[in-house]
Amino acid sequence: MFAVIILTVAIPNIYKIEFVFSKKYILFTNTYTIITILYMIFFILYYNNKITKRKEELDLRKRKIIKYPPSSINTEEVVDSEERYEELFAEIIEYFEKKKPYQNVDFNIQDLAAQLHSNSTYISRAVNMNTKKNYKTFVNKYRIKQIKTQLSDVNYDKYNLMYIYTSAGFKHQSTFNKVFKQVESMTPSEYIQLHELKIR
CATH class of the missing domain: 1.10.10 (Arc Repressor Mutant, subunit A)
Incomplete structure (x- = not known):
């Protein structure tokens, strides 16, 4: 691209050649060429930046995996967590049997979480672990x-x-x-x- 610009400007001066093209046409050609070059530079820089960020994200994920390997999870903590979800599920069953909240069309998982002093993530997980179904089902x-x-x-x-x-x-x-x-x-x-x- 740079070569085209140089040749367009330099050749007429060196060989005293008069092009049939008008000065306006040459100016347009040069301007178009410069814009194309700038666009290509911007394109390269933009995607180079995207690739760099993606690599950094992948490196960060790898570091997290290395930092917290599955083998380092305490078995007692897992058992304790499962027991808590079983207890929460028992509370859900008791609440459903006594209060019948499902009869209210607008009753949702957030309402249940508020009633049981929990949160929707724990409620959903407790139901899923004990029924293999989602909360809606x-x-x-x-x-x-x-x-x-x-x-x-x-x-x-x-x-x-x-x-x-x-x-x-x-x-x-x-x-x-x-x-x-x-x-x-x-x-x-x-x-x-x-x-x-x-x-x-």
Whole structure:
């Protein structure tokens, strides 16, 4: 690129050659060339900086891994941690059985954490460790359990289905239908039909 600029300026002066190109065209060419060079320099510097930062991040991660190898974890601490999560899960079960918070459609994991003087991360981990399910699935299973109990009641027909699923904590029928099928492997209507056949 620099060579093009030098040749464009120098050759006419050395050999007294008159180009057919106008001075404006030559100025435009030189300006375009300089801008292209500056852009290339900026491009190289920018990506060189990105690569350097990435290398530093990788080095930092390696240092952390070396500093805290898995073998250095105290087994007693792990057991103690597991016991704490089991105790927290027992508190969650007790709270769900007594207070039935899942019946409130707006009740969330942060609300539960506040009630048990814990935090949402610990609640989520306690549920996952003891059920192998996430918090949302855990809550929905309680809701479906209540709905099944109500549907099993001989007098359930005095309530409509909307009342049954909203009182269990579902806001929309589409969500209720989807969750019910996920848990029971059948739709609510199929479950009702099957239950009615058993009664007969």
